[in-house]
Amino acid sequence: MKLTDITSRTVSIPLSTPFRTALRTVTSMENVLVEVHSDSGLTGFGSAAPATVITGETVASITGGVDHLRDHLRGMDITAYEALFNTLNDCIIGCMSAKAAVDIAIHDLLAKSLNIPLYRFLGGPVREVDTDITISLDDPAAMAAKSGERVKQGFSTLKIKVGGDVETDLARLKSIRDSVGDTICIRIDANQGWTPKQAVQVGRMLERENIQVELMEQPCAAHDLEGLRFVRENCSFPVYADESMFSPRDALRLVTMKAVDGMNIKLMKCGGIYNAIKIAAIADTAGIPCLIGSMMECSVSVAAAAHLAASRRNIDKFDLDAPLFCSVNPARGGITYRGCRIEFPDLPGLGISSYT
Template sequence: MKIKEIRIGLVHIPLKKPFITALRRVEVAEDIIVQILSDSGESGFGNAPPTYKITGDGHGSVAGAIQDILTPALIGRDIDDLEDIWHVLDTSMQGNTSAKAAVDIAVYDLFGKQYGIPLYRLFGGRTSSLTSDLTISLNKPEEMMQDAIEAVHRGYTALKIKVGEDILLDKKRVRAVREAVGPNITLRLDANQAWKPKEAVRIIREWEDAGMDIELVEQPVRADDFDGLKFVTDHVMTDIMADEAAYTVRDVWRLLSMRACDMINIKLMKAGGLHNALDMAAMAKAAGVSCMAGCMLESKVGITAAASLMAGKRCMQLADLDAADLLAADPVRGGVSYNHSKLILPEAPGLGITGVEGVCCLEK
């Protein structure tokens, strides 16, 4: 099976509620859809949500990278030549990890379809179902409390609370949510790089002393402050997770060698696709560090790919794959099945995706 053509388009999907963090506010998810057509007539699907504040990638840069660099280098290559394809993705250009991830996912989808195997089984087949947390956007404490209550009523047992805008408000937000949902709901906090190291230690210790029972705090300091992240990790009892700091395979190696964090959040759009994410997971496993399968605001294409990785690998212990449940519509035919917090992996080959509706042309 050889790569015959690579098509790209854009799909607009409104969110049920605005998604608000310390870095950005989003009301409509704009997802670039990649379709790789093979000479056998089979198609593989990938996606790339432009995320300027995190990956630095936008519509134009993703489209240009795929059309001008990746497509000419990949047309005519056999899907079986995975190692050569990964080499092209890794060495053809610097950065552009979202474009690389979209193509990588589509190639894996085709590979699974060629051999009639679901990706989660190809990656290890540990489980066919997952449980995800749900993100509670950054808002006033009373609004976050209400959102948390609604999430619990829908069956979520773990919530990721966005913090980082204002420390005093953060304290009120966390306390309001904890008091509203009770002691049996798992709370994870995501500061999105908002604090300085000593500031982070102080506020996390206050939550520990107050009995807030926080499972983990994600990326409390700047992404490039590895020493600061280690300082926080070494001075609190709560587990610290690296997210924006864990961007490349080398980043993960450095974090693990420094013991700068307790956990790693692996996101395909940061990693440049599944092949690098697999390397990250292998390193974390060797270091005895658990990982989370995370996502951006993307369609079910990327969610299915990330869920397949987690379902295959034992070191992937936590799921933050709620993006598709945050969307008001689902244009993707096939893929992972959602019942709020529960994700069921498809048994169809590859990603189990047969098409994406509402895709419009995307110009560079």
């Protein structure tokens, strides 16, 4: 089965509500939709989302990257996919989101060629994947109210965006815990919004106030791996890397330094499923669990992340809620949401038949 062409187009998807973190505020998302065509008549679907403040990529750089990948991959045997993915990763430096979109579409195509769902192609029986839901930055009362609404909608794990003034962040977390009670799981994500000392201060304040949190994600600057280790060594709850970990090489460095308790895999950061599997293997060998997350992405690439999560034992936390913020779905088919539960269609590949 030969790869004959790769095409892309851009869609703008308004969000149902603004999404705010310590790094940016988003009111609509631009996604690049990709199709990989083959001489078998089968088509694979993938997508990419630019996140300039995180990956450094724009819509223009992604579409340009996809075109470059097309020129190097056209004519290759898709079933000889080790060579295909090595070429994909080696023919251009960076452009991880463009690589992710093409990688996802190739994996979709491979699973379709065997007439099995992608999670089966990746080696896993489907299991339950229950996503958390993100509470974006706002004043404490508004975040508490939104948290209460999400719990009523069936979410049992909340990912709370923090990062900035420490006292305000503590007020946010106290208000949320008072609103939802002690049985709801709370994760906190600072998106690099604190210094290492501030992160430790927050951790100790939470302990004094007896506010239980499951984990703290990316408390300090992405480049400050020593700072991450300092936070890990001085906090009583797990510390996870996000923006500090893009590649398998980054994962190996974090493991070697004993800088984190876990890592957040995102396909847009690492370049797709092929590299994500390597990261998960490194973490699994080191006895470190992984969380799988996403940027502000549409359901196409998030579906790929969900299928990967369903196939790997040490990916045991799921932050795949981005499509729930979208006002429209650009794909026909794929995953669906029932409250916090992600449901997989019993169809080949991602279960996507076309774009709308």
